[in-house]
Structure formats: C-alpha cells, structure tokens
Amino acid sequence: MNALRSRAIRLLARREHTRAELANKLAAHGTQEEINAVIAELQACHLQSDARFAENYVRAQAARLGTLRLRQNMLAKGLDRDLVESHLAVADMPDDLDRARSLWNRKFATAPANAKEWARQARFLQGRGFANDTIRRLLKAPLGEDDA
Incomplete structure (x- = not known):
C-alpha cells in the first residue's frame, strides 16, 4: 500500500x-x-483534485483549442460532464471567435485566396475544435473588418 x-x-x-x-x-x-x-x-x-485538473487544463489549452475540443479532451480524460461544463462556463477566456482569430493569425495571417485554401484553413480550425459557424465567420472576415 x-x-x-x-x-x-x-x-x-x-x-x-x-x-x-x-x-x-x-x-x-x-x-x-x-x-x-x-x-x-x-x-x-x-x-x-479533478476540479484543479480541469481548471489547469482549461487555462493551459484555451489559447490553442476551441471549446468543442476542450470539452472532448476533458471528457476523454475521465472528468465528470457536469464538472467539465461548469469549468468551461466560468473559465476566464476570450470567446471562441477571438481565440480562433488569434490562432488563425499565428498560422496563416492571410485570407484564403481560393476555395482550396479556404477548405485547408477551415480543416485546421475544425481540428482544433472550433465550431463551423465560428469558422465561417472568421474566414468570411479573417482580419476582423466585419465584426457583425
């Protein structure tokens, strides 16, 4: 023992x-x-402490992962769904669009020139766990010209 x-x-x-x-x-x-x-x-x-783990995980990964991927990863690590949802709800992090834009700027920094490039950038963001509507909004106005 x-x-x-x-x-x-x-x-x-x-x-x-x-x-x-x-x-x-x-x-x-x-x-x-x-x-x-x-x-x-x-x-x-x-x-x-599972709660401490969830708090640290969200803080460490929020800048590079979307909410969907954060949720999926924490559930895969064996955390309770209620604990995951509560930590994602109260986490002090920018919204998904701002995090996606920051990540997109670091990776690409230029608007997609054609459909193939648009699809490549969208797949990258999807892989990081950002929702389809967030990806569409970002790639429609990647540099933040139209924040409607």
Missing part, C-alpha cells in the same frame, strides 16, 4: 492527473480496492 501511495505521489508530482488517469496508471501495481483507497486518501489530503 505504501509503494502504491508513493507511486501515485510521484505521478502527481510531475503533473496533475484526473482520478481516472491515476487509477489507470496504478492498475498494474495494485488491486482496485487498494487503488481506490489510495486515491481517496490523496483526495482527502488535496493532493489529487
């Missing part, structure tokens, strides 16, 4: 982990009951 706890603390010392990630990484080193007990102990000591 002490070895399992030490391993969990070493993992948490490197970076934040969700409860599900930590349980998955510890699965080969103990029984499910031992793992649950260790994680519960770490949560009681505030060494592991």
